Structures are given as C-alpha cells and as structure tokens.
Amino acid sequence: MVDNTLAVVGVVEAASRMLRDRILSGALAGGTPVTEAWASAEFGIARPTAKAAIEQLVMSGLLLRTAHRSARVAAIDAEMVRDVYRTRALLEAGALRTLAKEGVVPAAAVLANEEIAGMAPGPDPATVDPDIRFHTALIDGLTSARTSRMYRTLLDEARLCMAQVQDRRLLDAAVIAAQHRAILDAVRDHDGDLAARLLHDHLGSAEERLVDALGA
Template sequence: MSARLGVVSVVQAIINDLRSRIFNGELTPGTSLGEVDVAAHYGVARPTTKAALENLVASGLLSRNAHQSARVTVLDSTDARDIYQTRAIIEAEAVRLLASTGHVPQAALEANAEITALTNASPIDIVEPDVRFHSALVNALKSARTSAIYAQLSDEIRLCMTHVQDATLLSTEDIAAEHQRLLTLIESRDEQGAASTLAEHLNRASKKLEAHLDLIQSNPK
C-alpha cells in the first residue's frame, strides 16, 4: 500500500509541476511533451509519466491524437466560447440560488478583497484569486456533484483566465467592481439581477478572449 501511495505522489508531483509550467508560460501552447522526454526530465519511469500526461489530457491542458505525443492545448475562439458558456450555465444558476437566500460566501468576499488589493500588480497575479472567487460561488451550494462537475473545468477555466490577464484584456479594477456588484445583488436577494450580472460578466470576458484568439490565429508568429 505504501509503495502505491508513493507512486501516486510522484505522479501528482509531476502533474502539479507541468500545470505550473503551462500556466507560467514556460510550456507554451503547442509544445510537444513526449513520454520519453518527460520521463527523462523528471527522472521517472515511463508509466509514471504516462499517468501524469493522461491526467492533464483529461483536464484539457494537454491534447493528444492517437499514436502522437501530447501537446500543450492550443485554445481557439470556439474552445473559449464553449468553456465560458459551460461556466455560465453552472455559475449563473449558482448565484441565482445563493441570491434566493441572500447568502454571500465568505470565501468569495475574501477572494475579491485580494483582487482589489492587487489593482497595481501585474494582471496575471489575479488569476488565482479570480479562480477562487468563482469557485466559491459554486462550492457555496454545498452540492458535491455540482462542485465535482465544475472542478472538471477548473484547468480550462484557469487557462482561459491566464490568456485574458496575460493579454490585459480586462482591467483588475473592472473585474473587482463587477464581482462586488454581483455580491451586492446576491446579498439583496435579487435572483434575476445576480444571474444576469454573472452571465454578462462571463460573456464580456469570453468575447474579448475570442477576438484575441482569432487575432493570434490570423497572425501566427
């Protein structure tokens, strides 16, 4: 049993490191990650590498066709639209339900306070608290299944946010202000207002990211 736990911990450590390298830009979209090369980089057996890469393929951070090496996912505007639309389906209903009782999650308040304090920092620095803000709204429903479904999107959500903030498509001040407005509507029990505001908030980010990705695709380096 202990040996099995050791293998799992090594796999998770590789997953965590690869995720970090993707999000900080070290592994850029389209970068090939062959099992042999990754195994050599981390000094582990190939089956361990394979397990880590399969996990990241499942989360959407890597893509792989049959008999080919995994590659860091290259998002296009269709991907971005689908991810944001899926988020909106879940999150808009979450904030409507929270507004029905006026429950404002403390974790969301804390995450937005952190974002507000980062208004003079690099836009990329707000990705983590931004992810936590939106996750807090869903997790506040106390539904294990809803949270699990949303968690399956977490890496793709973070990838989209990283693109948005890396390109400074939305200002930190505007994001914090929109979050605060949403929390105020939840607290005042305005179900429709909260759901609509959340949908508009995500749609605005989606449209800007879609246009940005289309521009990159039309002007490849």
C-alpha cells in the first residue's frame, strides 16, 4: 500500500511538472482552459491523477479556478505583476537588511550572478533561471526554513512574470548582473538600507517594463 501511494505521488508530481513547463514556456497561453479530461489524455494519466496535478498548480498560482469552472492558465496583467513584485520586494529587502548586519554575502548568489555576467550582452531568456537563483539565494541566506518556504510560494508566479519580460526582449543581461553586483556590494559593506534601495530599483525596473509592455 505504501509503495503504491508513493508511486501515485510520483506520477502526480511528474504530471504537475510537465504541465508547469508547458505554462512557463508559453506553450499554454494565459486564459487557456486546462481540464482533467485534457490533462488525462495529454499525459496518459488517470483523471484523479490529472485533477491532483492541476490542483498543485492552482495552489502555486499558475492556474486559476473559479466556482464550477475548469482551471485556466493565469493571465498576466498589471495588477498581478505589481502584487508579485511588491511581495518579493518586501521579503527580499528584509533579507538584505538582515544579511547586511553581518556582511554576509551568500555564495550561491555570487555564483548565479557570475553566470549572468558571463552571458553575451543583450536580453536573453536564459537569464531567467540564474536570476531566480540569485534572488532565492538571498532568502536562503537567512537559513530560515519558514521564510524560504514562504518565498518559494511566489516563485512560479515570479518566473512567469520574468519569462514574459525576457520574451519581450526588455532586459539586458549585463544590466541585470551590474545591478545584482551593486546589491551584493552594499550587503558586504554592511549597508542594508542601500541594498534595499538598490533592490527596489532593480525589481521596480523589471516591473515597470513588463507593465508597460502589457499595456502596449
């Protein structure tokens, strides 16, 4: 019984991951309905398994479900973008101020930013993954399982927003790397307020560019 339960959980996770990848790659556009019948046929899984996979993505914010309606891919709009980035800024600014007290610069953040800095100049969708790792490393630097868990509930929506930004060729890899480097320098210099201001400018720039692009 235990082995069978674990097997079912594994299938649900795999189906959820495949569906998530479809959404984040843009293969499933905002507003696209995702029914249990479709997911069952598409991934060759039982409908209860498809339902469980869909519910995982509803919980992460990638799918939206209203009463008596099928789930749909979350459509990015200005209100969603501003809320995601505002919440990120609140959590990350607090993390930076805490890290700056001891001048602690997370090694994982440095490595992620070096990856971005090594990319060719210009906008590149490949910056999304290391950029997410950079910001996650700031949170993980607190070594608080609860804070890290809370932050990760935002990651899928943040990744969706960032993918939209990069797909529209709005952000330059060299600019991202320089802004990250300035934030880390401020933390190393024990200047939490400066690090927080630089973070707000950094996130605010991405937020405004995406909102403007959505409006256009």
